Amino acid sequence: MLFVAVTIVTYVIFYVTPSDPARLAAGQGATAADVQRVAERLHLDEPVWQQYGRFVWQLVGEQSLGTSFVNRQDVNDIVLRAAPVTAALVFGGALFWLALSIPVGIISALRPRSLIDRAGMVFVLIGLSAHPVWIGLIFAYFIGYKLQLTPITGYADFFNPSQEHGGPVQWAHHMLLPWLTFAILFAALYVRLIRANVMETMNEDYVRTARAKGAPESQVIRSHVLRNSLLPVVTILGMDIGLALGGAIFTESVYSLPGLGRQVLQSYENFDLPVIQGIVVFATCCIIFFNLIVDLLYAVIDPRIRLN
Amino acid sequence: MPLLEVKDLRTSFRTDDGIVKAVDGVTFSVERGKTLGIVGESGCGKSVTCLTIMGLNNRRNSTSSGEALFNGENLLEMSPRRLRDLRGNDVAMIFQDPMTSLNPVHSIGKQLVEAVMLHRDVTKKDARLRALELLKAVGIPRADRRIGDYPHQFSGGMRQRVMIAMALINEPDLLIADEPTTALDVTTQAQILKLMTTLQDEFDTAIIMITHDLGVVAEIADDVVVMYAGKVAEEGTVDEIFTRPHHPYTWGLLGSLPRIDADVERLVQIQGQPPSLLNPPRGCRFHPRCPYVMDVCKTEQPLLMPVSHQPHHLQACHLDEVTKDHEAAKLLDGTLAQVG
Numbered sequence: 001m002l003f004v005a006v007t008i009v010t011y012v013i014f015y016v017t018p019s020d021p022a023r024l025a026a027g028q029g030a031t032a033a034d035v036q037r038v039a040e041r042l043h044l045d046e047p048v049w050q051q052y053g054r055f056v057w058q059l060v061g062e063q064s065l066g067t068s069f070v071n072r073q074d075v076n077d078i079v080l081r082a083a084p085v086t087a088a089l090v091f092g093g094a095l096f097w098l099a100l101s102i103p104v105g106i107i108s109a110l111r112p113r114s115l116i117d118r119a120g121m122v123f124v125l126i127g128l129s130a131h132p133v134w135i136g137l138i139f140a141y142f143i144g145y146k147l148q149l150t151p152i153t154g155y156a157d158f159f160n161p162s163q164e165h166g167g168p169v170q171w172a173h174h175m176l177l178p179w180l181t182f183a184i185l186f187a188a189l190y191v192r193l194i195r196a197n198v199m200e201t202m203n204e205d206y207v208r209t210a211r212a213k214g215a216p217e218s219q220v221i222r223s224h225v226l227r228n229s230l231l232p233v234v235t236i237l238g239m240d241i242g243l244a245l246g247g248a249i250f251t252e253s254v255y256s257l258p259g260l261g262r263q264v265l266q267s268y269e270n271f272d273l274p275v276i277q278g279i280v281v282f283a284t285c286c287i288i289f290f291n292l293i294v295d296l297l298y299a300v301i302d303p304r305i306r307l308n
Numbered sequence: 309m310p311l312l313e314v315k316d317l318r319t320s321f322r323t324d325d326g327i328v329k330a331v332d333g334v335t336f337s338v339e340r341g342k343t344l345g346i347v348g349e350s351g352c353g354k355s356v357t358c359l360t361i362m363g364l365n366n367r368r369n370s371t372s373s374g375e376a377l378f379n380g381e382n383l384l385e386m387s388p389r390r391l392r393d394l395r396g397n398d399v400a401m402i403f404q405d406p407m408t409s410l411n412p413v414h415s416i417g418k419q420l421v422e423a424v425m426l427h428r429d430v431t432k433k434d435a436r437l438r439a440l441e442l443l444k445a446v447g448i449p450r451a452d453r454r455i456g457d458y459p460h461q462f463s464g465g466m467r468q469r470v471m472i473a474m475a476l477i478n479e480p481d482l483l484i485a486d487e488p489t490t491a492l493d494v495t496t497q498a499q500i501l502k503l504m505t506t507l508q509d510e511f512d513t514a515i516i517m518i519t520h521d522l523g524v525v526a527e528i529a530d531d532v533v534v535m536y537a538g539k540v541a542e543e544g545t546v547d548e549i550f551t552r553p554h555h556p557y558t559w560g561l562l563g564s565l566p567r568i569d570a571d572v573e574r575l576v577q578i579q580g581q582p583p584s585l586l587n588p589p590r591g592c593r594f595h596p597r598c599p600y601v602m603d604v605c606k607t608e609q610p611l612l613m614p615v616s617h618q619p620h621h622l623q624a625c626h627l628d629e630v631t632k633d634h635e636a637a638k639l640l641d642g643t644l645a646q647v648g
Binding site for chain 2: 205206208209210211212213214216224228301304
């Protein structure tokens with residue numbers, strides 16, 4: 001359902017945008033007849049519903065997302081080439097933001113108005129207000145250029161070491177700044193979320209019961225507060241990861257990472273509908289898939305939802 | 309020596325509006341194996357009194373003074389470590405709302421085992437056997453199967469039974485029950501009360517029963533403390549309070565009991581609202597609502613004094629004893645037939 005709605009909307013938006021992809025695809029200096037021929041070849045002369053029908057037919061029948069208007073490459077290949085880069089960025093970033101936000105969130109909830117809490121709030125404010133592009137440029141300038149600690153831009157393949165860079169070490173080295181940049185916004189959101197959840201859980205009756213049993217504070221927090229307050233974080237994490245896999249446009253652009261976000265930006269400039277559509281399809285699948293994962297995971301960690 | 313002796317207990321909370329003196333000089337004692345009922349309206353400080361004794365108030369915004377001597381040791385000045393040793397072991401507490409008092413993500417077995425392991429040096433297996441024993445004692449049917457169930461799989465009454473099992477699992481000397489039956493329906497209330505008194509005999513536990521239900525007090529208490537606006541209005545044995553009450557507030561409580569034999573349009577109530585503890589009335593705190601108010605009540609706070617010939621029956625009221633006896637007799641002519 002969601003899938004059909006999302007793809008139709010993409011087609012309609014593309015259709016109502018004043019553009020002429022055939023002319024772009026035909027190249028500069030093409031005659032009107034050339035453009036006409038290109039339009040026929042790309043089926044751009046058909047009504048939009050027919051184009052959409054063709055797209056669905058290909059997808060269901062041949063598991064194919066079609067070919068690019070611009071360079072005639074298979075869209076499946078384009079998506080499969082870009083997706084691992086984005087996935088590396090998103091999952092690595094998620095590790096960073098969780099590693100940062102869980103301890104900070106918990107400590108600031110347990111010690112409200114302490115130094116850590118105040119510092120955490122300042123961080124949250126910066127993280128929420130600063131744009132990822134700005135953060136990316138600042139990081140690239142200071143850490144990459146001034147301190148020369150990391151590469152400024154580019155991507156190194158994890159699996160296929162080419163002549164100068166490649167392999168896991170180079171890969172991680174190149175990804176470090178993108179991870180940090182990407183993680184900051186989410187870390188800020190999650191610090192706030194976790195802090196609020198922990199504080200709320202601390203006031204629950206069952207926490208008082210645990211204290212009345214004579215449990216030491218560390219055990220009260222570990223066994224009674226944390227599990228309950230981190231449950232909602234699992235939901236939101238799953239949704240955020242699903243969403244982010246569709247492309248972290250800003251971070252990828254700043255660091256020139258050949259991921260889905262940069263690809264979608266390029267394709268949009270060229271009105272390359274099949275590629276955009278392919279990425280939209282992929283992103284939608286990610287969101288649906290991660291929502292499913294969250295639901296299944298929830299059944300494992302929350303006994304109230306466990307199926308009999 | 310009484311099991312618990314509370315002397316001049318005071319607790320106040322800092323709020324945005326000012327300092328709230330929730331408990332303002334409360335004194336009472338509990339004898340070993342006996343039941344003390346603490347009654348009063350909502351917000352009179354009865355729950356806070358008990359949370360203070362247990363050391364469960366939020367330390368960030370509350371301060372307490374006075375003494376709460378448990379077997380001679382002051383609970384208020386104890387090291388946190390020693391207090392933890394006592395909590396759940398020698399003094400246990402059950403709370404008002406069984407629906408929220410158990411942790412939803414742990415099985416009840418796990419929560420019971422935790423209570424045992426915190427205070428006893430036993431294996432998990434033995435702790436589980438003990439948990440099972442207690443679940444059976446509180447009347448959970450098919451306890452061996454239900455021990456792995458989660459709180460949401462139990463009804464309110466069953467959860468309160470689990471709470472009682474958890475409180476009694478280490479055979480405490482004192483059980484503090486904060487309105488344990490308020491959230492339950494009437495038939496379940498009676499079962500829970502009966503269960504508590506049965507287990508009290510079995511384990512020889514003293515009980516502090518906080519309630520606003522005089523019927524509950526009449527049924528299970530040996531002694532009664534009547535609280536009003538953070539202070540003790542009257543205290544004595546259950547007989548003294550029910551047959552010769554000496555405080556107009558107690559009369560009000562007794563008079564407002566619904567009666568089966570009387571055919572009235574409205575239930576009788578005490579006029580007015582309990583005062584704000586942020587800025588309590590001068591003099592006697594009950595004076596704005598008291599039908600017997602005199603000039604002295606508005607300026608001078610009455611002290612808690614023994615009633616003549618009844619050294620353990622204390623009351624805080626300026627009225628003279630002749631009037632009191634007269635009024636009490638008038639009131640009780642009608643009421644006691646039902647409660648006593």
